[in-house]
Amino acid sequence: MESFILQILNGLDKGAAYALIALGLTLIFGTLGVVNFAHGALFMLGAFCAVTLNRLLQVSHVVLDETKTDFLGNPRKIEVPYIQDWLGETMGAAIIDWSVPLSIIVTIPVMILIGVIMERGLIKHFYKRPHADQILVTFGLAIVLQEIIKAFFGANPIPTAAPQMFAGSFDFGVLLGFDPFTVFYPYWRLIYFMFSMIVIGAVFAFLQFTTFGMVVRAGMADRETVGLLGINIDRKFTIMFGIAAAVAGLAGVMYTPIVSPNYHMGMDFLVLSFVVVVVGGMGSLPGAVLAGFLLGILQSFASMSVVIEAIPGINQVIIYLVAMVILLVRPRGLMGRKGVMED
Amino acid sequence: MGILEVNNVSKRFGGLKALDNVNLNVMENTVHAIIGPNGAGKSTLLNCLIGKLMPDTGSVMFDGQSVLGRKPHEINQMGISRVFQTPEIFGDLTVFENVMIPIFAKRDGAFALHAFSRVLNDADIVMRTEAMLEDVDMQDKRHANAASLSRGDKRRLEMAMCLSQQPKLLLLDEPTAGMARADTNNTIDLLKEIKASRDITMCIIEHDMHVVFSLAERITVLAQGTPLVEDTPENIKGHPKVREAYLGEAQV
């Protein structure tokens, strides 16, 4: 029982990342009808927003500390971040410590801007082109984006820590009446899960309760008719692309303490996110979220040693297997509408 | 006995009865039209005839065999060719290739791996293609890309593709929908010409009365999912039931 709960918990954070990326993919596919192979790159860019901010905050100058000396008797050199000069030592240190959550504030406008530029500058010209062309050009863009990041940040993963406060783990077991240390869950992963729920909730609320969201939903159902009503659907879709990019970026920012960002993390997540979208049902937002969590948890179960012993390698392929079965048996996915992209 | 027999076919979509106990007989070598106002069930009936929909009850027999549950290519192999509302042709291929493909399909079946022979070395196919193009008077356009043809020529090409297979039954789904009057008349002439030059059964699903009365030898009027009357055009013209279905006249 304990291990069962533990696996579900373990699946949640990965599932949350899948769900967030798949949500953006679905928004873009549903509204713009574009298959965006560069969406993983947006996730990666979000993560590197956090890295960049973290680095900027740590820009320092050297001061000599006369009280301490090194082994040659010279005063020891200490690097002091500028931010500590400006805001005081404790405040400065706290801000650096909290750089990852703080990045959210920066990431949202940056990612929306990137999304809008991407849509206006490139994707817009591909609405009328075949899906294969869309796949190809966004695939090219993904390569370009990740290579740019590689040029600036190098090929190695860059560890970026969560605030000290969340460094430990939370003993879920005690809460549920099990022995201590049986169901153990790092605080940050818990935060990530809750954060993703908030983002998902916000996106759904936005689509559900605003006029803008209503138009977008109508556009997803029937683009042409909405266009005929005299609503400038293109402008709305541009903003939607920006939002989808921001969602992917946020997923990336908060993921940095879980997996150190590297330039190819986007591609790694992209393939799986596509699978998630397909399993959930192309064009279905709740489907994307549901499938994201389901597959995350499924993957976590498949990684249990008992399961791996029984079926070697299952942890590596479980998601793909599920996707294949779904595509062949129920092509519209878990929650896809009948007749939509069932081909 | 007809070449195409529809027996007691019913089809429901949820609460809607799209087809209600439809019986229909298309006799060999006739032009049979199925007409009816919008929502009468014409498209549903057509979809049952070509295996796209499975009726809830009843049978559809063609030439003594059931067509239900068969794939489109199997139905074609039985001898039914289909003309679409908007011409369905191979836009990226030349006119010549467009006509060759159905001839290949007729001769070699659903699949044949001629991966190493040259298309133009097949004298038999080339000859039949030439003949067909001549029949529809399109020899001069043989090298044109099919997508670049005018709408009328596309329709002509599609007819040529169907006829080149010498089908026992030609199904036409609103062949003049959305056409200008002149194009409609051209299509009617083309169909008349085709009918005059060979033994062929045609089943036309249409709501343009002009087309129907110029071509058809038998007419079935469909209304609210049931056949109202089946008769010759002359008798249909003045039929009170038909007027009622079309014009909503209350007095009978």
Next chain:
Amino acid sequence: MLGLTKRDTALFAIVVAMVVFAPFILNPFPAASPMAQFNAGYPDLMQRFLIFGIFAIGFNILFGLTGYLSFGHAAFLGTGSYAGVWMFKLLSMNVLPAIVIAVVVAGLFSVLIGYISLRRSGIYFSILTLAFAQMSYALAYSVLTPITNGETGLQLSLNDPRILDGAAAADGSLPVPNFFGIEMRSSTELYFGGWEFTLNAGYYLCAVFMIAAFYVSIRIFRSPFGMMLRAVKSNQQRMNYTGLNSRPYTLAAFVISGMFAGLAGGLLVAMDPLAGAERMQWTRSGEVVLMTILGGMGTLIGPVLGAGLIKYLENILSKINDSILHQWFSLFPDGLSDFLVFIVHPFIGKGWNLTLGLVFMLVVIFLPGGLVQGGQKIAALFRRRKPDQPVSVKHPAE
């Protein structure tokens, strides 16, 4: 000639000539000159031109003709490679059985994947092939380690049985791949003045296969089968209502292209008997897509050009470093030359993928027909009339 039309015979003859004389054509600069770094006429690179040319020719039979965009073709390249190395380990260092088995195994594997994936079309097909390829990659890395040797990659060892010619060479070292005694690595050097040319046995073996592959591709393009494949791409609905079953056609195209990929994989290990799982990664599948698009999908010569160009750029660009750049820009004043180096730096060396990505995007955006279409446009400018039989460039099926 050879059952080809005049035009095709001419094209074929040009390709044969180019391939046969490539060691000379690709070495236009004397060995001592500073331009020698742009020479491509050394065996290792030329072999890759041909091998990836075969890979792209095969891919083009599927993607170019039917419009089905597979993102998993690297899986067949990888399977072919593994099968080839196993032949070296178990049977003999003769490359012929290795290549044959590579083609057969890749063909069988593609029947399996194709049969399932082709039940869907459009992006679903792309995603299914992608999923299969990633699965093969993951399995090759983990569970299948006994067959694939995991991360290290499958290589020869002195403990292999090698039934026909024994575990070790005469001098006790690892034997090398050969074709009935002709070692793949053996080369003849020719010197003319300052020029230096290398004629390599492995290269010419690849050449034979590549020419054969190109010939098969022409025949398929001009055959009724090729016409049917183009019909699949153009209008599947009409195809079905014409009495044709499109699935066996697409499956045949898929398997043929899978076998071409297997042949490429077999040749890769025939040149260098080592196979690793990274050969199956989906980005490698992406590479063959790039080659085909860059050259011109649906055209005969396009994939060959695309493969050659990408492999050449990869090789040359990744070799250039900052000091070479400084040498080039030394004519300019210091500040300007530093600036130019700074600008160019991200696109060379390890950053060559950036160049590749950009070039690829530009091609997809502005020149969907690839280099071939570009060439035709330029030719049309000069001739002031359209080419009488334009090589059709079409969008893939949905």
